[in-house]
Amino acid sequence: MKNISNKQVSFLIKPVVFILCLLPFILLFWQALNDGLGTNPVETLSHETGQWALRFLLITLVITPLRRISKINWLIKLRRMLGLFAFFYASMHFITYIWLDQFFDWREILIDIPKRPFITIGFVSFVLLIPLAVTSTRAMQRRLKKKWKVLHRLVYIIPVLVIVHFIWSLKADYTEPFIYAAIFFILMLMRSIRTEKKAYEKKALQV
Amino acid sequence: MIIKQASDIKPSEITPKSIYLNRRKFMQQAATAGLLLSVDAMLPAWAKKWPELKNSPYDTTDKINSFEDITSYNNFYEFGTGKKDPHKNATEFNPQPWTITVEGECAKPGTFDLEDFMKPDSLEERIYRLRCVEGWSMVIPWVGFSLADMLKKFEPNSRAKYVEFTTLFDKSRMPGQKRRVLNWPYVEGLRIDEAMNELPIMAVGLYGDILPNQNGAPIRLVVPWKYGFKSIKSIVKIRFTETQPATTWNQTAPKEYGFYSNVNPAVDHPRWSQKKERVIGEPFWKPKRETQIYNGYGEQVAHLYRGMDLRENF
Numbered sequence: 010m011k012n013i014s015n016k017q018v019s020f021l022i023k024p025v026v027f028i029l030c031l032l033p034f035i036l037l038f039w040q041a042l043n044d045g046l047g048t049n050p051v052e053t054l055s056h057e058t059g060q061w062a063l064r065f066l067l068i069t070l071v072i073t074p075l076r077r078i079s080k081i082n083w084l085i086k087l088r089r090m091l092g093l094f095a096f097f098y099a100s101m102h103f104i105t106y107i108w109l110d111q112f113f114d115w116r117e118i119l120i121d122i123p124k125r126p127f128i129t130i131g132f133v134s135f136v137l138l139i140p141l142a143v144t145s146t147r148a149m150q151r152r153l154k155k156k157w158k159v160l161h162r163l164v165y166i167i168p169v170l171v172i173v174h175f176i177w178s179l180k181a182d183y184t185e186p187f188i189y190a191a192i193f194f195i196l197m198l199m200r201s202i203r204t205e206k207k208a209y210e211k212k213a214l215q216v
Numbered sequence: 217m218i219i220k221q222a223s224d225i226k227p228s229e230i231t232p233k234s235i236y237l238n239r240r241k242f243m244q245q246a247a248t249a250g251l252l253l254s255v256d257a258m259l260p261a262w263a264k265k266w267p268e269l270k271n272s273p274y275d276t277t278d279k280i281n282s283f284e285d286i287t288s289y290n291n292f293y294e295f296g297t298g299k300k301d302p303h304k305n306a307t308e309f310n311p312q313p314w315t316i317t318v319e320g321e322c323a324k325p326g327t328f329d330l331e332d333f334m335k336p337d338s339l340e341e342r343i344y345r346l347r348c349v350e351g352w353s354m355v356i357p358w359v360g361f362s363l364a365d366m367l368k369k370f371e372p373n374s375r376a377k378y379v380e381f382t383t384l385f386d387k388s389r390m391p392g393q394k395r396r397v398l399n400w401p402y403v404e405g406l407r408i409d410e411a412m413n414e415l416p417i418m419a420v421g422l423y424g425d426i427l428p429n430q431n432g433a434p435i436r437l438v439v440p441w442k443y444g445f446k447s448i449k450s451i452v453k454i455r456f457t458e459t460q461p462a463t464t465w466n467q468t469a470p471k472e473y474g475f476y477s478n479v480n481p482a483v484d485h486p487r488w489s490q491k492k493e494r495v496i497g498e499p500f501w502k503p504k505r506e507t508q509i510y511n512g513y514g515e516q517v518a519h520l521y522r523g524m525d526l527r528e529n530f
Contacts, residue, residue: 041500048289048299049352050500112503117489127487177487180350181468182297182397 010081018083026087030094033061034101051109058102059131060185063175065095066168067192074199089145092164096142099135127177134170137163168193265425269359270340274415274516278345281354281497283423289496290430291348292449293398294383294390302430305391311434311450320380320456323371330434333366334420341424342417342438347479347511349443351504352494358438359421364412367454372408376456379411380404381437384452398464404448405461405475406439407520415440415516418451441513443477474530478521479511483530 013022037057040046046053069091076084106128111118122132141163144150150157172193175186292302295309314330338361347353367379385401387393393400406416419438420427427433432449439446445465455461465473472486481491492504510517521529 046500048285048496049494051494052352054500109500110504114503117491121489125487125489181293182395 010079013083015083018086022083023087023090027090030065030091033057034098051105054109055102055105058098058105059175062095062098062102063168063171063189065091065098066164066171067189067196069095069164070168070193070196074196074203077203093142093145096138099138103132103135127174130170130177131174134167134174137167137170165197265421266336266339266359267424269424272340272342274513275341275343276345276355276512278343278355279497280343280357285496286354286356286422287428287430291350291444292392292430292432294392294400294402294450295430296392297397301392306429306433309389309429309433311429314434314452316435316451317453318370318455319453321373321376321458322456323373325370330420333361333418333435335361338362338365339420342419344438344440345511346438346440346444346447347493347507349445349473349477349485349490351488351490351492352496353505353507353511354496357423358417358419359424359427360417360419360438362414363416363418363437364414366418367411370454370456372456375458377408378457378459378461379406379408380453380455380457380461381448381451382453382455383448384450390450399467402448402464403461404437404446404463405457406446407460408456409520410439410517413517413520415513441479441510441517443473443479445473446477476521476526476529478517478526478530479507480509480526480530481507482509483527 037046037054041050041054069088072084072088072091076082107113107118111121122128141161144153144157144160153160168189172186172190175189176183179186288303289299290302291299292306295302295305315327316330316333317325317327319325339359340361341357341359343355343357345353345355372379381404383402384390385393410416416437416439419432419436420434422428422431427436432447432451435451436449437447437451460475463473463475465477466475479490484490490507493507494504495502508514
């Protein structure tokens with residue numbers, strides 16, 4: 010696993026991962042065409058696209074610790090694509106809301122977004138994903154230099170907003186958002202331990 | 217007093233009532249011809265139990281939802297919080313035998329067998345709209361009897377200002393109750409004049425057959441002008457009270473679910489709009505439909521709330 014060449018990553022692993030990431034979308038599309046979305050298809054589409062957006066956000070956050078633990082360095086090359094898939098599913102979720110839920114009733118949408126806290130926070134999460142998607146290219150990364158890193162720290166805040174959006178959309182039974190929150194918490198804990206350790210080592214070196 | 221159909225529904229989308237009702241005629245003819253046993257296998261599952269049901273003057277002419285939609289998309293947390301859970305988890309539930317305990321402010325309390333209420337001549341089919349607080353709606357052909365007629369038999373006294381209903385609480389039979397997602401048992405209530413209105417029914421059947429478990433077997437309330445959660449399922453207790461009952465969703469989130477919970481497009485749920493509803497059974501690319509005040513049953517019930525601030529008493 011560790012000795013996979015750059016070429017293999019680019020021409021084999023990346024396309025395979027791309028297809029895998031697209032599978033939920035393909036499945037939903039196929040179900041939509043074949044009356045397979047259940048009794049309330051719009052609700053199914055909305056829930057599925059929303060959940061996949063959150064899942065991909067968390068999968069993106071798994072990459073860094075997974076790479077460190079496994080020492081498989083090429084994993085980092087998948088991170089941008091996974092993040093962009095989070096944006097892709099968030100867009101699908103947003104389009105479902107605008108089109109299938111509100112049916113382009115712009116007046117109602119403009120009232121709805123600021124008035125309903127759970128929609129407001131969902132909308133904010135989506136808007137915050139846009140600069141991340143736009144600046145995800147290597148050219149943008151080079152151009153923004155240190156600012157890029159600061160900007161992309163948003164990826165630690167967005168899942169929190171998304172999980173709150175999820176909780177606020179429910180009537181009772183918060184099991185699912187709780188599971189996502191727990192996963193997010195563990196991922197953040199791994200990072201903070203790492204940061205602490207780094208700081209400690211740096212100090213130790215200075216002495 | 218036929219409820220007017222919503223103007224935005226094309227007549228072409230409505231199943232002609234004559235076709236739907238034909239099954240009764242068919243059943244009768246089959247019975248007369250002595251063919252009932254042999255054709256029984258050919259009949260759809262719903263056409264078996266009560267072949268000669270009265271029609272209700274309150275029937276809606278809106279397009280009736282399929283048996284599948286009505287029985288596979290349910291909010292019945294006693295069998296799980298997912299919409300598909302009740303269909304999956306209620307198969308083992310055995311609602312027989314069933315008793316209902318009647319207590320509180322009435323002259324004739326007691327414990328009664330369900331069969332005591334199931335007099336064939338009191339049963340009728342009522343095709344009612346159902347509007348869920350979540351923003352979707354269905355049209356359901358219930359079989360049931362008048363709630364008012366039932367309650368009168370217990371002779372409520374002058375202190376009976378409200379009626380409280382309670383769902384069965386038995387974790388071994390209702391697996392969803394093992395988790396405290398709600399404060400079990402589920403309790404709902406009506407003001408006595410609401411309960412004595414002509415619209416509420418105790419439903420014991422669906423599509424001409426006995427009520428499927430996931431829809432609240434063996435007996436449930438149906439209050440068509442209120443959000444669906446008011447129509448409590450699998451009822452084991454009825455109590456006449458002087459004070460307003462503490463109802464489950466109202467206790468869970470008092471700012472979101474009022475005691476009245478009348479369908480009202482002008483009063484939003486704090487977290488989402490109630491102006492429109494997703495009509496289940498319509499293609500998903502169709503826009504939602506405007507929700508009607510009292511779910512279109514204003515003619516029968518608006519007078520109950522005259523002079524009341526509906527924003528206060530949501």
